Amino acid sequence: MTQVFYYVFTLIFFLFDYFILAMGLNIQYGETGILNFAYIGFVAIGAYVTGAVSLPNSVGTGQHYILGLNMPFPFNLLIGGLTASAFAVLVALISLRRLRTDYLAMVLISLSLVLYDICNNFVPLFNGADGLYNVPAPLAGVLHLTTNSFIPVIALVTGVIAMFLWWVMSRITQSPLGRTFRAIRDDETVAAALGKNVFRKQLTSMLIGSFYAGIGGGLIIQFGGSFNPSAWLPGETFVVFAVIIVGGVGNNVGLLMGSLLVETLLVHLPAFLPAIPGHPGLIEYIDAMLIGVLLMVMLWFRPQGVVPERVRKSTVIDKLLLNSNGASAVGESLHDEEATSVSQ
C-alpha cells in the first residue's frame, strides 16, 4: 500500500514538472511561433547545472564535473534556470536573427544534437555518458527525509513552484507583451510593420521559455538524484510537443491537461506495470508508439487540443482592466447594435 502511495506522488511530480516544461515550450511555440526543436537541450542544461552546483567539489567523488559548489535548494534550481536562459541568448543569436520556420527548426534540432554529443563525450563537463549522480535531495538534510518520504515532499514542492510559475505565465500571456508575442506568431511581417522589434520579442520569449525549461530540468535531477544523456535523447523534445499539442496550444489549463494525459498517464503510469514476460522494455516502445499515434490523431481531428486557446473577449479584457473602479469601456458610450456589418 505504501508503494502505491509513493507511485502516486511520483506521478504527481511528473504531472507538475511537465506542466512547467509545457508552459516554457508553449510561450515559445504556442505564443510566439518559434519552433524550438532544441527544447530538451535547455531542460538538460537546467538539470546538469542544477546538479553540478548542488554537488560538492568533484575531487574524490569519482565523478568529473564543473562547478561543485554545494549550493542549497532553491538557489541551485534558480542557477539552473538562469543558465538555460543564458544559453537561449546564444542560440537565438546564432539562429533567430536570419532563420525562420522550417530552417530555424532544422538548425535548432542540429544544435540540440551538438549539445548532446558534447555532454555525452566531453567527460570533464558533466561526467560524459555516466552523467551526474548522488545529487543531494533538496531539503533532505533540513527535514531529515528518507529516500521514500522525500517523494511526497518534492512532489509538493514541484506543485508549489508550478503554481507560482503558472501565475507568472498568466500575467505575461494576458499582458500587452503576450499579445505582441501572438501577433508575431500570426504574422511577423505585420508585427514589424507595426513597429515591433520582432527579434527582441522573440529573444524575450526564448528567455522566459528556457528559464521554465531549466527549472523543470533542475527538478528532474533533484527528484531522481541523477541525470545522464539517456534521459534527454533529442527525441524527448517531441514528448513536450505532444503535451502541448494534445492539451491545447496557447492555453495554460490545456497544458496541465496535456501533461496529465501524455506525461502522467502515457509515459509514467505504464512504467509501473509489470514487464511483459520475455519482452523487457516492450512497454516503453508501445508507449512511444502510442504517443505518436495520439499526436497524429489529435492533429487530424482536434488540432486545437483538448482545451483550445481562448478568444480574449473585450468584456474580459475590460474586466481585467477595470475590476477596481467598476466602470466599463465596452458599452459606456457605444451600442452593440448600431455597429454595422460590412457587406461582402
Added chain:
Amino acid sequence: MSVNDVTTNEVANAALSCEGIVKSFQGVVAVNGASFSVPEGQITALIGPNGAGKTTVVNILSGSMKSDGGTEHIGSTDVSNWESYQIARMGLMRTFQLSRELGGLTVLENLLVAPKTQSGESLFNIFFRPGKTKREEHANTQRALDVLQTYGLYALRDNRARELSGGQKKLLEISRAVMAEPKILLLDEPMAGVNPALIEKIGGYILDLKAKGVTILMVEHNLNVVEKICDHVIVLAEGRTLATGRLSELRENKEVVRAYLGEVIDASSAR
C-alpha cells in the same frame, strides 16, 4: 514633368522621398531607379501597369524588404534600409495588398497591438508597474473601440480576425494602421476586390485621414478613385518613375498614355 528632376524645393516639404531605388529578384529587375517624393499632408497615388514594381516600392519604403540600392528619407531623416520596425516608429504605417490580419487575435486585439510604445510590452513593467500598464491598456482599449466604431467593425470586435470577410479585412488593415497614429500611411491597393459601396466608404475614410493631417501614398488602379481623392499622381513603369503630376496633366502625357492610361481614356470619354 520628366523623370529624375526631383528638385530640392519639392524635397523640402516632402513627408517621404526616395531616390534611385533599385531591387531585383534573382536577375529579374523589379525596381530600376525609382525616384519620387510624397508631399506632406496630401494624398498621392502610385499608379502603373501590373509588374511596374509598385508593391515592391511600397515594401521597400516601409522596410518590409531591403533594396539593392537607393536612398529613402522620411522628412529630413535618412532611413535607407532601416528595419521595418524602425521605420514604423518614425510614424510610417502601411497596409498590405492581400490583407494580412493577425488571424488568431480578435479584431479588438489586432488594433491593440498597434500602439507603438506600450509599457506593458516590457517584462519589468508587467510585474513592477502594473498600475501604469493597466491605465495605458484601458486608454488604448477605449481608443481602439472608438476606431472600430468609426470603421464599422465594432460589432465584430470579439471575432477572431481570420473569420472576417475580404472587405472587412480591408477595413481592419486600415483601422489597425490608424490605431498606430501614423504621420505617413502607405496603402497598397486599399480598394482591390471590394464592392462599389465599400469603395465609396473607404475613399471617405482616406479623405478623413487627410483632413487630420496624415500624408497618404496609395497604390490604386481605379482611376475614378484616383481622380476623386488624390492630389498628386506618380506613374511607375518598368521599375522607373515615368512621370509625376496631376492626373489631368498626365492624361496629356503621351508616354504615360502609352504605358498605362490608353484604354482608360477611351473608357472615360465614353462615360
